[in-house]
Amino acid sequence: MLKLSVAIGVALTVLTVSNAANGQAKKEVRSIDDLPQFSYAVKGTVADILKSSPQAFEATVAPMRADIDRVLNDYDIHDTATLRGLLQAKLGAQIASGKEDKAALATIEQLRSHEEKPDARLITGLAPQAFLEARMADGTTPGTCPKSFQANYAKKLNALPWATVGVAETRLKGLAQVANATFMTGLAERDIAPTLDRSHTLSSLLAWKLMAARTNMDVVVTCRTEIATATNRYVDQHAVQKPDIWAARDVTLPPDAKLTPVPVAIWDSGFDASLFPGQLLLGTNKQPVMGPTYDIDYRPSHEPLAPLSAQDKASYPKVVAAANGVSDLQTGIDSPAAAAFRQQAATMSPAQMKDFMQTFDSSESYMHGTHVAGIAARGNPAIRLINARITYDTRPVPAPPTDDLQKRNAAAYRDTVAWFRAHHVRVVNMSWWNRPSNYEDDLERNGIGKTAEERKTLARHYFSIERDGLYAALKGAPDVLFVTIAGNNDSDNAFEETIPSSFKLPNLLVVGAVDQAGQRTNFTSTGQNIGVYADGYQVESVVPGGAKVRMSGTSMAAPEVTNLAAKILAVNPKLTPEQVIDIITRTSDAGESPTIRRINPKAALSSVMVHDDRANTTH
CATH class of the missing domain: 3.40.50.200 (Peptidase S8/S53 domain)
Incomplete structure (x- = not known):
């Protein structure tokens, strides 16, 4: 139900590389089975890694980063989602290092130029781009938002056509309000922690998710207030919902x-x-x-x-209320349910957030079939x-x-x-x-x-x-x-x-x-x-x-x-x-x-x- 790629404004896009190293022909990847697989020994918990210093994070992801670069260089991948996963992971490592800002901007431009969907092509990497440009201009202390970020982000946002990006930005308006460190860490832990806590190893796909999640921490959480303020103004200035054709x-x-x-x-x-x-x-x-x-x-x-x-x-009645709260946040509605969910998310500990997400997943599955049946049966005696x-x-x-x-x-x-x-x-x-x-x-x-x-x-x-x-x-x-x-x-x-x-x-x-x-x-x-x-x-x-x-x-x-x-x-x-x-x-x-x-x-x-x-x- 909750799509983080939209919520944080870091959409992923396609990267195609035209020449392999040493002039060698690239290996064709036309199905998931053709993609090389890797496994990495990883120390620490998801939370520890996501909040670690730039040097410690760089050391953790170094082998992952090397394999990503090798795959992008040596393989011709015929799937946009796979390429987006690789590039988003690479971007997370580049931003976290604090030493590759120009290279990170180039990655964002590559992502953006290959996005197929009109709204994603415009909003891909918008917040990270504004963050990187502000950091290069201002300098900053890790964990703080650069001074010129909000103005830079607002300028980029205001230049976007509402007719194209309105739905995506309306979702971001609400979701930015709950994107604190606990919320973002909880999302990452839900996907990664069961494996990491058990075996202290991660496969390629989970390693990519871990690297991409660092962007959420370094950009979205750090500049959460500034993102919410600029997005709220943009949405409120336009406040025109798309017509309903149905x-x-x-x-x-x-x-x-x-x-x-x-x-x-x-x-x-x-x-x-x-x-x-x-x-x-x-x-x-x-x-x-x-x-x-x-x-x-x-x-x-x-x-x-x-x-x-x-x-x-x-917990079921609370989950139903939370589901409507999340839905209202996604559509930019300041309802009592949305306010209640914002308050709930703001006061949860990491452990509580992890438990809540597990309960939410179970209850959503429980609701799923009835919700589907209601749609199928509507208007048909x-x-x-x-x-x-x-x-x-x-x-x-x-x-x-x-x-x-x-x-x-x-x-x-x-x-x-x-x-x-x-x-x-x-x-x-x-x-x-x-x-x-x-x-x-x-x-x-x-x-x-x-x-x-x-x-x-x-x-x-x-x-x-x-x-x-x-x-x-x-x-x-x-x-x-x-x-x-x-x-x-x-x-x-x-x-x-x-x-x-x-x-x-x-x-x-x-x-x-x-x-x-x-x-x-x-x-x-x-x-x-x-x-x-x-x-x-x-x-x-x-x-x-x-x-x-x-x-x-x-x-x-x-x-x-x-x-x-x-x-x-x-x-x-x-x-x-x-x-x-x-x-x-x-x-x-x-x-x-x-x-x-x-x-x-x-x-x-x-x-x-x-x-x-x-x-x-x-x-």
């Missing part, structure tokens, strides 16, 4: 129309069925039909929602929801993959899809994903594998079992339309082999996220097989218990498409998955580029009803 496109099917009930499965973390009266698939006993449900070990379960610990249950639950492992140290675990996972996919077919499910929403690097991370957190290369090999083995099982299951159900997410990693899903979004199947529709104005979000992943884009920015829906929460992500965009597909089938149930996909894509329109095809529910339903006059719609 209300005019929306379609609500009236309850008295002649519609065909459409069974739709929400394959997710489970949902609160009490919130959807009249929109559930009922059995012969007039009770809601439960689809397959599995626990964290892929064993059959009977619980409709992913279980919460006693501590998480007690003919939908008949089915709960098919999986369990996301949100523990700091998840269960390590094993052959038995992965075989049960693949079997669960097979049996769940077989159940869908047996119960005539027409549409399945899949707002989830996985990739090989997640397995590497799980192995590393559990201390499995002597080297990064060994973990890579093991990860590929375990991932292949899941990938092949899921692909076979989806391919074997040509009569079911599966709608899935592009992902929230601002990366190419084919390069990272993200599943299921990297699959190419005639009954699978992959969805990216745009904002309320129809412009591509900063977080949405990319890929040649993304069929359409839908609203995935601050989408309001219900969560267990009935509260309404706004969330962002391709997880919210996919059920917008599921919603449309179910409405199309309610009007014309004879359509095949391929025909529904054709209608949705054919009636979509181009956004900021021809490849950004935004759904248009009104146009899609009108197209269907030209050939079927059984239903009237209200708009």
Whole structure:
């Protein structure tokens, strides 16, 4: 939900290097498997490293920095997200050293010149650039903000076109208010500490995150007040929200129309069925039909929602309030919920922040399926929801993959899809994903594998079992339309082999996220097989218990498409998955580029009803 790259104004961009050392041809990197892997012995905790002296930090990251330079020089990487990770890590080391300010400015310019998204191309490295220029002009003491930073940053900010960067800067306005050292350290610890504390080693990806996090400490935390002041003024001076294109496109099917009930499965973390009266698939006993449900070990379960610990249950109401507070901060709304979250973040100790983030992750997973179901069901009295639950492992140290675990996972996919077919499910929403690097991370957190290369090999083995099982299951159900997410990693899903979004199947529709104005979000992943884009920015829906929460992500965009597909089938149930996909894509329109095809529910339903006059719609 919370995207730090936007919050701190240090967006990452692409770097391409044209010539390898000594005139040697570069090694091609066309998938994540082609990327070299490294492992580093690291002393101390995440907090200790992030607040260490420039000399101590430089010594810690020296081998990492050398490998980054070597990879950038010797490899031709065909993935922008990977290049951004490398360059952001390098920038963190350059800023921390205090001796490479000119080189750091050059890195920022390289990042900026290769960014594809219009807003990121303008705001990439804006705060670090202003910081470096001010430090070169003023000189400064480590841990203090240069005197001329605020004026320099404000000047750069005020020169930016609001129409392009307004959404990003509005998020920054609120998030800068909570970006203290505890908050930033807590974010880094959530990702890095479980591995570092256990094994005192870090693989490449975690090492890059550690280096990039230092920029947050050296620039964002140090100049937090100045960033917030300048950003607040910029936003308040313009204060014009982007137009919302979605209300005019929306379609609500009236309850008295002649519609065909459409069974739709929400394959997710489970949902609160009490919130959807009249929109559930009922059995012969007039009770809601439960689809397959599995626990964290892929064993059959009977619980409709992913279980919460006693501590998480007690904290759930506070997390719901915090979720709305974070959402309001991201949209620049000075609400009571936003104020409460600012106060909460300001008073937490590092340990409390770490615990809060773990609880937030668990509760967000608990809320996820219900939030998705609410989006999918909106405005459709003919939908008949089915709960098919999986369990996301949100523990700091998840269960390590094993052959038995992965075989049960693949079997669960097979049996769940077989159940869908047996119960005539027409549409399945899949707002989830996985990739090989997640397995590497799980192995590393559990201390499995002597080297990064060994973990890579093991990860590929375990991932292949899941990938092949899921692909076979989806391919074997040509009569079911599966709608899935592009992902929230601002990366190419084919390069990272993200599943299921990297699959190419005639009954699978992959969805990216745009904002309320129809412009591509900063977080949405990319890929040649993304069929359409839908609203995935601050989408309001219900969560267990009935509260309404706004969330962002391709997880919210996919059920917008599921919603449309179910409405199309309610009007014309004879359509095949391929025909529904054709209608949705054919009636979509181009956004900021021809490849950004935004759904248009009104146009899609009108197209269907030209050939079927059984239903009237209200708009």
